[in-house]
Amino acid sequence: MKELKVAQSAGFCFGVNRSVGMAEKLLEDKGMCASLGQLIHNEDVVRELTSKGLRVIERADEARPGEDVLIRAHGAAPEVYEELQKAGAVIHDATCPKVKAIHKIVTAAKEKNRFTVVIGMRNHPEVEAICGWCGEHKVLENAAELEQWLDENPCYWEKPITLVVQTTQTNSNFTECCNVIKKRCTNPEISDTICLATSTRQEEAARLASDCDAMVVIGGRHSANSVHLAEICREHCPCVEFIERADALDMDRLKTADTVGLTAGASTPAWIIKEVRNKMSDEIKVEESAVEKEKSFDEMLEETLKTIYNGDKVTGVVVAITGTEISVDLGAKYSGFIPTSEFTDDGIKVEDTVKVGDTIEAVVVRVNDVEGTAMLSKKRLDAAKMWNAVEEAVDNETVLEGVVTEENKGGVVVNVKGVRVFVPASQTDLPREADLAQLLKKTVRLKITEVNKARKRVVGSIRRVAQAERRERIENIWNEIEVGKKYHGTVKSLTSYGAFVDIGGVDGMVHVSELSWNRIKNPSEVVKVGDEIDVYVIALDPEKKKISLNDDFVDTYITAVTEQEDAMPITF
Ligand code: F3S
DSSP states (O other), X not given: OOEEEEOTXXXXXXXXXXXXXXXXHHHHHHSOEEEESXXXXXXXXXXXXXXTTEEEESSGGGOOTTOEEEEOTTOOOHHHHHHHHHTTOEEEEOOOXXXXXXXXXXXXXXXXXXXXXXXXXXXXXXXXXXXXXXSSEEEEOSHHHHHHHHHHOGGGTTSOEEXXXXXXXXXXXXXXXXXXXXXXXXXXXXXXXXXXXXXXXHHHHHHHHHHOSEEEEEOOXXXXXXXXXXXHHHHHOSOEEEESXXXXXXXXXXXXXXXXXXXXXXXXXXXXXXXXXXXHHHHSOOEEOHHHHHSOHHHHHHHHTOOOOTTOEEEXXXXXXXXXXXXXXXXXXXXXXXXXXXXXXXXXXXXXXXXXXXXXXXXXXXXXXXXXXXEEXXXXXXXXXXXXXXXXXXXXXXXXEEEEEEEETTEEEEEETTEEEEEEGGGTTSOTTOOGGGGTTXXXXXXXXXXXXXXXXXXXXXXXXXXXXXXXXXXXXHHXXXXXXXXXXXXXXXXXXXXXXXXXXOEEEEEGXXXXXXXXXXXXXXXXXXXXXXXXXXXXXXXXXXXXXOTTSXXXXXXXXXXXXXXXXXXX
């Protein structure tokens, strides 16, 4: 063997690391605790924890009153929590936040009377727990099963169906199932709930397996993600060794391989990976790959478990979206989540802005070391960025957009991506006595006129933008207007001699005699304010901005809708 390539994503995932950490802390603090089921699919780790005082129980009613009981990363059904409470146990919930996100999705589906399809291994504890949170549901393992079930039950074709997938399933199985359900069902809602730690590991394993002559996969036989890793490697490499620990490795099988890849499931601790690696290095002269020369294995592990702090700017990938939060994979020790209230203040629906798989930036608001979660805020990061933009906007006279969120005596407050901009009543572009409440929740365009960052005071003007836009519209109209041109306009006011019609920023007058083929005495006989009508230009004088009238017409000026300075005469 000339080269050993170790997968960077090998070993404990965030969820497993967190649950083992919680068990170790409990054992350190209290000397004993219980886990409901095997804490992780790795006998060595469980044996070590058991030697320190961990008791593995199979059913909730085995818990003793007052006993600290860990719910493992796979999660548990709601009735399990109830039973543990009934038994008097103290619950420590180590459910992986990514699994919790699935519980939320299926709970929401249940509330909306949607049927849930769970793609996953029927008897796997994660899948069993998910089912506990579902309403009506069906577990199916692959696309073939899904297709057969739909063939046999056409009544589900038009039912609202929510599809979720076990976190450790392969992307290819999920994609095939999506294709089937999209083809057959008219109202499916699909959530890609495969854990990014899993898909990253699988993609890296597939790449390594394609590049190597042999692959070593370390993981428990009962570990779904390890079994899938071995399957993926077999698809790309003819020689795959699937082992639980170093002493099971048959070195003879690797002797003819020039390049060997090494990866491990999410429940394999770093020390077992090291043991296997050392065994390979000891028995055969390994020339380390360039990647390994640059970074030690410990450094690589540390990188995947990096710590984050309040106030840090982080980038992650959206892994789930529920009605209340967006789960974000940060590739760190912590699982990130953005409450929908911390996403944006613009009133935009989360689903319209981001989707699962998108990369998202946010700022860390609160790290919870016990739960291993980090609450994030996108709107606060947007606001910080916006402060810079707002300061620049004063100098550059940039037009910004925001939503009116408050109305007070002096004016209104506009939220411009998290920055509160005060617009005095005189700058709202409404008439003096108008009710400012009519602007509430409306999107407005404004210019910033004053910024005082220290006092967090920003003042803006909607009027300046509106005036400039009106001038532009008027100029455009005068540039292209000609006798005979047709416009669609709105009747703004009536006089005894005619109707004033707004043709898009400029008012023109239709003389009473031009309003109808029949003789009428007053314009109100045929039109009223607010009517939309088609009109033709019959005379104009662009030079003097004055109307040159036929004898039949009343000589008048036409005033543009804004101010006297914008006044421009035109007639139809
Ligand atoms: Fe959680 Fe993903 Fe691990 S779902 S337990 S981080 S494989």
